[in-house]
Structures are given as C-alpha cells and as structure tokens.
Amino acid sequence: MSESILSLQHLHKRFGALQATNDVSLDLQQGEIHALIGPNGAGKSTLIGQIAGNIRPDEGRVYLADTEITGMSIAQRARLGLGRSFQVSSLAEPLSVMRNVMMGVQALQSHSFRFWKPVARDQQLLEPAYAALERMQLSHRAWTPVCELSHGERRQVEMACALALKPRALLLDEPMAGLGPEGSAKLTELLEALKREVPILLIEHDMEAVFRLADRISVLVSGSVIAHGDSQAIKQDPRVREAYLGDLDA
Amino acid sequence: MSNHTASSNNASQNTAAKAALAAHANSHFNRKGLVQLALLGLLLLLPVAAYFLGHTYYVNLASRITIIAMAAVGLNLAIGYGGMVSFGHAAYFGLGGYVAGISAYHAFDLTPFMSWPFTVPGSDSMLVVWLVTVLLCALLALAIGAISLRTTGVYFIMITLAFAQMIYYFANSWPTYGGQDGLPIYIRNTLPLADSSNALSYFLICFTGLVLAMAITSRLMKSRFGAALTMARLNDVRLATAGVNPYPIRLVAFVMSAVITGLAGALYADLNGFVSPAMLSWHFSGELMVIVILGGVGRLYGPLAGAVLFVMMETLLGGFTEYWQLFLGLVLLGVVLFAKHGVMGWLAGRERNE
Numbered sequence: 183m184s185e186s187i188l189s190l191q192h193l194h195k196r197f198g199a200l201q202a203t204n205d206v207s208l209d210l211q212q213g214e215i216h217a218l219i220g221p222n223g224a225g226k227s228t229l230i231g232q233i234a235g236n237i238r239p240d241e242g243r244v245y246l247a248d249t250e251i252t253g254m255s256i257a258q259r260a261r262l263g264l265g266r267s268f269q270v271s272s273l274a275e276p277l278s279v280m281r282n283v284m285m286g287v288q289a290l291q292s293h294s295f296r297f298w299k300p301v302a303r304d305q306q307l308l309e310p311a312y313a314a315l316e317r318m319q320l321s322h323r324a325w326t327p328v329c330e331l332s333h334g335e336r337r338q339v340e341m342a343c344a345l346a347l348k349p350r351a352l353l354l355d356e357p358m359a360g361l362g363p364e365g366s367a368k369l370t371e372l373l374e375a376l377k378r379e380v381p382i383l384l385i386e387h388d389m390e391a392v393f394r395l396a397d398r399i400s401v402l403v404s405g406s407v408i409a410h411g412d413s414q415a416i417k418q419d420p421r422v423r424e425a426y427l428g429d430l431d432a
Numbered sequence: 433m434s435n436h437t438a439s440s441n442n443a444s445q446n447t448a449a450k451a452a453l454a455a456h457a458n459s460h461f462n463r464k465g466l467v468q469l470a471l472l473g474l475l476l477l478l479p480v481a482a483y484f485l486g487h488t489y490y491v492n493l494a495s496r497i498t499i500i501a502m503a504a505v506g507l508n509l510a511i512g513y514g515g516m517v518s519f520g521h522a523a524y525f526g527l528g529g530y531v532a533g534i535s536a537y538h539a540f541d542l543t544p545f546m547s548w549p550f551t552v553p554g555s556d557s558m559l560v561v562w563l564v565t566v567l568l569c570a571l572l573a574l575a576i577g578a579i580s581l582r583t584t585g586v587y588f589i590m591i592t593l594a595f596a597q598m599i600y601y602f603a604n605s606w607p608t609y610g611g612q613d614g615l616p617i618y619i620r621n622t623l624p625l626a627d628s629s630n631a632l633s634y635f636l637i638c639f640t641g642l643v644l645a646m647a648i649t650s651r652l653m654k655s656r657f658g659a660a661l662t663m664a665r666l667n668d669v670r671l672a673t674a675g676v677n678p679y680p681i682r683l684v685a686f687v688m689s690a691v692i693t694g695l696a697g698a699l700y701a702d703l704n705g706f707v708s709p710a711m712l713s714w715h716f717s718g719e720l721m722v723i724v725i726l727g728g729v730g731r732l733y734g735p736l737a738g739a740v741l742f743v744m745m746e747t748l749l750g751g752f753t754e755y756w757q758l759f760l761g762l763v764l765l766g767v768v769l770f771a772k773h774g775v776m777g778w779l780a781g782r783e784r785n786e
Contacts, residue, residue: 296657
C-alpha cells in the first residue's frame with residue numbers, strides 16, 4: 183500500500199436516492215495502467231469527479247502519494263501532480279497548441295501573478311512545453327490553433343498539457359472515444375511508452391484497448407466495484423460477463 | 433522512440449523551440465499597425481492644431497474623447513480580456529470623480545474631510561487625488577468583485593449593476609456633497625510642472641493617461657498573468673486543470689480594470705469642473721459598454737475607436753436632434769450584425785491568436 187501513487191479509500195457519494203458511489207476503494211501503483219470499466223450509468227463520471235476535484239465525496243478519502251487531496255481544489259491537485267484528460271477534449275480552442283501546454287508549465291513554476299515579462303519569449307515556459315509536445319509526437323503542430331486540429335490530435339494536446347505538470351499520476355477519461363482505429367492504435371502505443379514513467383488510471387469503453395493496455399482492471403457496476411484483477415481474470419469472471427460484457431468472447 | 437528523444441535530441445529540441453518561436457514572433461508592420469498609428473496620431477495632432485488656431489472647444493472635446501476612451505480601456509480589460517461583463521463600471525468612474533470633487537471642495541473651503549480620529553485635509557493636487565482614487569477604487573472593486581465573481585453570466589451582470597446602483601443612490605442622498613445637484617470644482621486641481629488650467633496641457637495629461645493605460649493593458653496581456661486571464665475567459669476548466677485557480681486571476685484583473693476606469697473618472701471631473709451622480713448612473717455603465725462593443729471587444733485600440741465614434745455622434749448628431757441615440761442604436765445594430773469585431777475589426781482586420 184505504501185507504493186500507491188493514487189489511492190481511493192471507501193468513497194461514498196449519494197445524489198438523492200441514487201447511490202452513485204458505494205464504498206469504492208482503488209489504488210494505482212507505480213508503473214502500471216489500471217483500467218476502470220463499467221456500463222453506462224455505473225457511476226464512472228461521479229468517481230472521476232471525486233478524484234479530479236469537481237465533486238466532493240460524502241465519505242472516504244483520496245490520496246495522491248502520501249498527501250490527502252480529498253478537500254483540495256482542482257488546481258491544487260493539478261499542481262501536486264494529478265494530470266487528467268477529458269472525455270470531450272477541454273482546451274482553449276482559439277489559442278495555439280503551445281499556449282495550451284505552456285499554462286501547465288507556468289502553474290508549476292510559480293504563481294501566475296507575474297505581470298511584466300512576455301510569455302512569448304520566455305524560454306523557461308517554451309522549452310518544457312515543447313518537450314511535452316515532442317513526447318506526444320505533436321511538436322510539428324506547436325503553433326497551430328487547437329480549433330484546426332483533429333480529434334486525435336486534440337487528445338494528444340490534452341495529454342501534453344497533463345505531462346507539462348510533471349504528473350505523478352494520470353487520469354484519462356475515455357481517451358480512445360471518437361478516435362477511429364488508426365488514432366486509437368497510435369494512442370495505445372503512446373500510452374504503453376508513457377506508463378513506465380507515470381502510472382495511469384484509465385477509464386475506457388474500448389475493450390480491445392483495455393485488454394491490451396491494462397495491468398489491472400476494476401469493474402464498476404451501480405456504484406460498486408464488483409470485480410478486480412488482470413485481464414484474464416476479468417474476462418472469465420461470471421459476474422462481469424453477466425453485468426457488463428454480455429456475450430463478448432475474446 | 434523515447435530513448436532516442438531523451439538522449440540525443442536535447443540540444444536540437446532547444447533550437448527547434450527557438451526557431452518555431454522566431455518564425456512565430458516575427459510580426460511585420462501591417463494594416464493594423466497603420467490604423468492604430470493613424471488613430472493615435474490624429475487624436476494627438478488635431479487638438480494641438482485646434483489649440484493653435486484658437487479653437488479651445490475642440491481641445492476640450494478631444495480631452496473628453498480621450499478620458500472616455502481611457503474609462504473604456506478599463507472596462508475592456510474586464511469584458512474583452514477577462515470575459516467579465518460588468519454593468520457597473522460607472523461606480524468606479526464616479527468614485528474617481530467624487531474623489532477629485534470632494535478633495536477640491538475641502539481644499540477650496542479650507543475645511544478638513546474628516547477630523548477624527550485623525551485629520552484628513554482636502555487637497556488640490558492631482559497626484560493626491562489619483563493616489564486616493566487608485567486606493568479607493570481598488571478596495572471597492574475588491575469587495576464588489578469578490579462577491580460578484582462567485583456568479584457568472586447574467587447574474588454577474590445584474591449583481592455588478594446592483595452594487596453600482598447602491599452607490600449611485602448613496603451619492604444622490606448625501607447632501608454634504610451636493611446630493612443629486614452634484615458638486616462643482618471651482619478651480620481645477622493642479623499638477624507639478626504643468627498648467628492644468630490650460631486646455632492643451634490638460635489634454636496632454638489626459639492623452640498620457642490613455643496611452644499609459646493602453647500600454648499597461650498590452651504588456652499585461654502578454655505576461656503570465658495575461659495568459660492565465662485569457663485562459664480563464666476561454667476555458668476556465670482547462671485553466672484549473674492546468675493548475676491555476678481562475679478566481680483570484682479574475683479578481684485581480686477586475687480590480688485593475690476598475691482602477692483604470694476610476695482614474696479616468698477623476699480626470700473627467702476635473703475636465704468638467706463638476707461631478708454629479710450622473711457619473712455613477714447605470715446609463716454611463718451602458719455607454720461604456722456600447723463604446724467597447726462599437727470599437728471591438730478585446731481589441732487594444734477598440735475602446736479608443738469606440739469612444740471617437742460615440743462622442744463624435746453625440747456631438748455632431750446631438751446638434752441636429754436630441755434623439756441622436758436613435759442613430760447610435762442603428763450604428764450599434766450594424767456593428768453587431770455585420771462587423772462583430774467592431775470598428776477596429778472592420779478597419780484593421782481580425783485579431784490573430786497565437
């Protein structure tokens with residue numbers, strides 16, 4: 183347990199009569215991809231919200247390394263090293279790719295109440311941002327406005343933004359959504375390379391990608407984790423087959 | 433690929449970043465620059481010419497345009513750059529005006545503004561007036577902003593309006609300083625090394641104020657703070673996810689915006705030799721907003737272009753008919769429908785994002 187980078191301990195969240203999160207405990211270890219799967223309405227989004235900081239749990243705690251982050255703001259969590267991507271890319275679209283990525287670098291270096299020095303000539307911002315883009319193989323698009331990018335490229339920008347924070351853990355919300363086979367394959371490759379440095383909590387619908395990438399899988403149904411294990415174990419678990427996978431055989 | 437990148441490409445990555453940037457930052461003199469230079473040049477040269485031809489009226493008209501443009505520069509920082517649609521900037525404009533008026537009143541009367549717990553005399557020095565204006569506007573905007581920025585959209589517009597109206601009615605019902613009749617400034621406040629009572633000198637003071645406000649805005653928006661403010665306007669979820677809390681960024685920008693508008697208000701009261709609750713009324717908040725939209729929201733020279741157009745229409749059309757605002761309405765309609773980026777967008781082309 184001491185090696186956990188991210189750990190959720192007995193999270194509960196209730197919306198009126200709906201128990202959206204019911205005693206969920208999860209952890210993310212160094213060097214792994216931990217996938218979280220579950221059918222629509224299983225409470226994945228609510229759980230992500232509690233990790234990322236836009237939803238407060240009713241009970242339970244969230245730790246990033248040894249720091250409790252349960253009550254922290256989104257921005258505080260980000261500065262502590264929690265990077266995330268969104269189901270629908272959330273970027274400043276009129277701005278260039280660089281401007282988007284540079285913001286994370288800026289947040290990490292100091293507070294943003296610096297009023298004088300122009301960012302456009304600030305190598306302290308430009309170089310780390312450019313390096314993050316190179317890691318995501320997107321440096322050739324550095325000065326392109328985000329609104330001119332494809333779906334897959336936007337996803338890469340989001341990941342570069344997360345990397346700019348020098349993250350300790352990554353939270354990726356359906357990164358394969360809407361990518362198509364080619365983009366999906368490319369991203370799978372990038373994630374495989376990435377996980378050696380940063381452990382990834384992956385929420386994903388694309389089963390092929392999950393079974394290929396994930397070291398461990400947790401299955402969320404009606405707010406509870408009903409199964410937990412490696413891909414073989416999950417594929418064979420009768421409760422999972424019943425609740426979620428249906429007649430999938432692979 | 434990661435091994436390769438990590439070991440051998442550090443140096444070339446550095447130069448690549450610089451090259452990308454150099455190509456990017458290489459801005460040439462263009463139509464936009466020409467329009468901006470013409471606008472600022474004419475605003476400076478025409479009043480100087482008018483003064484030496486003996487038309488003091490036009491010098492004062494130019495001062496009026498300049499001051500209103502400066503107030504709009506302040507509002508543009510909130511609306512255009514920060515995405516905070518304040519419908520209460522008259523509060524700061526009027527506060528600046530009342531600081532100038534009340535200070536001059538006590539200096540003229542030789543009575544103290546307050547005598548307990550310590551004595552605060554009036555002052556006829558513009559430097560003192562401006563300093564007090566900066567402090568009071570910053571405090572007021574900090575309080576109003578701290579509450580208003582908890583809301584967004586229509587609620588933000590309404591709550592800023594509500595605060596400004598509270599101050600308007602307060603000034604209206606405070607008989608010591610004229611109440612609804614306003615307060616005259618018998619002798620214009622003074623500035624070292626300048627004869628502020630001279631129309632041209634006073635215009636040059638105002639012009640300097642406008643240019644400084646624009647230069648500061650420009651520099652500010654290129655800084656790290658400006659980058660964060662831009663991101664707060666475009667996508668505040670992204671800003672938070674990148675590790676910057678949007679609220680304090682917005683609040684500081686709101687305060688700066690209010691201070692610029694407040695200083696314009698102090699200049700305006702001294703120009704007219706008079707301050708009244710009209711400077712605090714929601715009509716003026718609306719006019720400032722119209723000016724920002726006319727000129728081009730979020731454009732550095734937008735407030736200036738908007739103020740020129742607005743005051744010109746008011747002066748020229750207002751001479752023919754008291755219903756001149758009918759024509760203002762038509763022009764505004766035309767701008768909103770056909771030139772979304774305002775007069776500056778129309779004259780100088782669209783702004784390019786980086």
